[in-house]
Amino acid sequence: MQLFWEQGYEGTSFDQLIQLMGISPSSFYNSFGSKEQLYREATDAYLSMSATWFAGKLFGTADTREAFKKFLDGTAMEFTRESHPSGCMISLAGTHLPPELTSIRETMAEHRANAEAMMAQRLRKGVEDGDLPPGTDVPALAAFYNVVTRGMAVQARDGASRQKLKAIADLAMQAWPVQNGQERSVKSRRTRPA
Numbered sequence: 753m754q755l756f757w758e759q760g761y762e763g764t765s766f767d768q769l770i771q772l773m774g775i776s777p778s779s780f781y782n783s784f785g786s787k788e789q790l791y792r793e794a795t796d797a798y799l800s801m802s803a804t805w806f807a808g809k810l811f812g813t814a815d816t817r818e819a820f821k822k823f824l825d826g827t828a829m830e831f832t833r834e835s836h837p838s839g840c841m842i843s844l845a846g847t848h849l850p851p852e853l854t855s856i857r858e859t860m861a862e863h864r865a866n867a868e869a870m871m872a873q874r875l876r877k878g879v880e881d882g883d884l885p886p887g888t889d890v891p892a893l894a895a896f897y898n899v900v901t902r903g904m905a906v907q908a909r910d911g912a913s914r915q916k917l918k919a920i921a922d923l924a925m926q927a928w929p930v931q932n933g934q935e936r937s938v939k940s941r942r943t944r945p946a
Contacts, residue, residue, distance in 0.1 A: 753794040753801075757841040761791050761856055762849065788856060798841045799863065805830055810870060816878030817928055820897060824921035827901050831908035831917060842867070843905035868898040888929050900924045 755764050755772055766787055770780050784790040809823035831839050846853070846860035872894035878884040904917050 753797045753841070754836060756791055756794045756845075757798065758837040760845065761787075761853070788853075791856065792859065795841065795845070795859070795863070802830070802840075802842075806867070807870065810874045814881075816874065816881065816883035817925075819874060819878075820928070821921075821925055824897070824900070824924060825918065827904055828914055828917035828921050831905055832912075832914040838911075839909035840901075840905035843902045844909060864898070864902070867901075868894050871897055882931075885929050885931055893927075893929070896927060897924065 755768060759768075764787075766777075766780075769787065769790065770777060773780070775783070780790075784793065805826050806823070809826045810819055813819040813822060842860060842863045846857040849857045872890050875884060875888065875890045875893055879886060879888055879890065900920065904912075904920055907917060907920070
């Protein structure tokens with residue numbers, strides 16, 4: 753998982769994989785069938801590992817705004833841990849692949865869409881609970897925070913510090929819609945003339 757995370761699918765060679773795992777080519781094919789299948793299994797391992805903090809931050813707090821604040825702060829922390837490659841394996845994976853690897857690109861795009869769908873689910877709960885204004889454009893707000901986290905992954909991979917990612921997270925929270933008509937909702941901000 754860490755080798756694919758660090759070097760990507762195409763950047764990781766078959767020889768590197770068998771050397772790292774200490775197995776023969778025949779054992780590799782008997783165990784995994786193909787490099788692509790191993791990549792999918794490594795991606796599943798990453799998703800299992802990251803689900804703990806991802807879902808834990810989003811759904812572990814009753815207040816929706818606080819949940820997203822903890823989620824973005826957690827993202828800054830996780831993307832800069834020294835115990836594993838920087839950034840996010842899913843954010844950085846499969847965006848530029850040749851036609852014969854379309855299935856990998858589509859799988860990675862699906863994983864990114866699933867993360868956005870989880871954010872939208874949490875935001876809808878916030879609307880239902882009264883934490884967010886009824887007119888909140890949930891799909892747009894989920895897409896916005898998804899894009900922010902994907903950008904944080906790229907920043908981390910480029911060497912951005914945890915402090916820089918935290919500053920991005922803090923700024924992103926300024927887009928949060930506020931109740932009681934004191935500030936415009938996300939929907940009205942988006943439709944306001946420039």
